[in-house]
Amino acid sequence: MNQQSEKLRTLVNCSIFAAITAILAQIEIPLPLVPISGQTLAVGLTATILGSRQGAIAMMVYxxxxxxxxxxxxxxxxxxxxxxxxxxxxxFGFIAAAFITGIILEKTRFNLTMAMLANVIGMVVTLICGTIQLKFIVDLTWSESMAAGVYPFIVVGLIKAFLASWIGITVRQRLVKAKFIKETPKKAA
Known part of the structure; x- marks a missing residue:
């Protein structure tokens, strides 16, 4: 595949996953300050399927x-x-989370356990970024910020991390087999 085709494929992949994120964002459970939404599921799927570079680009496009x-x-x-x-x-945390989740998966074994760990770390990154901005914009104490921006999302975040891992691994393996995306070479340990 030539370089121009590879760039086009990257553009298409990133656009598709930005669109998937936009769609899943509309699945929400309203809470007083920050709703629970499908966005973080989309971030995990994006990172697990596309990897660090394309995952972060897709979130930047979004x-x-x-x-x-x-x-x-x-x-x-x-x-x-x-x-x-x-x-x-x-x-903003979605961008960092996609990159970090993807990089963990690129540097470790690509299995459900590592994908789950990578997606949980990505969830934590998102929650940290979100809670910091929430604290300063709404002028909350750290305790109030954690109560509004972290605690309500832990259980549902773990469920979404598992779903993103399980679905993401399955989809990625099929896309690699169909030669729609490239297998990520593992770094030597």
Missing amino acids: AAIGAVGVPVFAGFKGGAQVLVGPTGGYI
């Missing part, structure tokens, strides 16, 4: 599309005000 006003964020919201608002830290 954030950029939302920043210009397309209503792709949870609750059909869009615009730069969302990124600088109480929940914006989570969206």
Whole structure:
């Protein structure tokens, strides 16, 4: 495959997963400050299937599309005000989480246990980024920030991490077999 075809494939993959994130963002359970949504499931799927580089790019595309006003964020919201608002830290966290989750999977064995560990670490990264911005934008104490931005998401986050791992591994293996995505070479230990 030539370099131009490879770039096109990367662009298509990242666009597809940005769209999947936008769709899953609309599945939400409203809470007072930060809703539970399908976005983090999409981040885990993206990282598990595409890896660190393309996963992070897909989340940057998602954030950029939302920043210009397309209503792709949870609750059909869009615009730069969302990124600088109480929940914006989570969206920035998606980029870091996708990269970190993907890099862990690229440097370790690609199995359910490692995918679950990588996705839980990604979830923690997202929660840290989100909670920091939530604390400062809403002017909460750290305890209040944790109560609003972390605790309600732990159990559902673990469930989403498992689903992203299980579905992501299955889909990735099939896409590699169909030669739609390349197998990520493992780094020598």
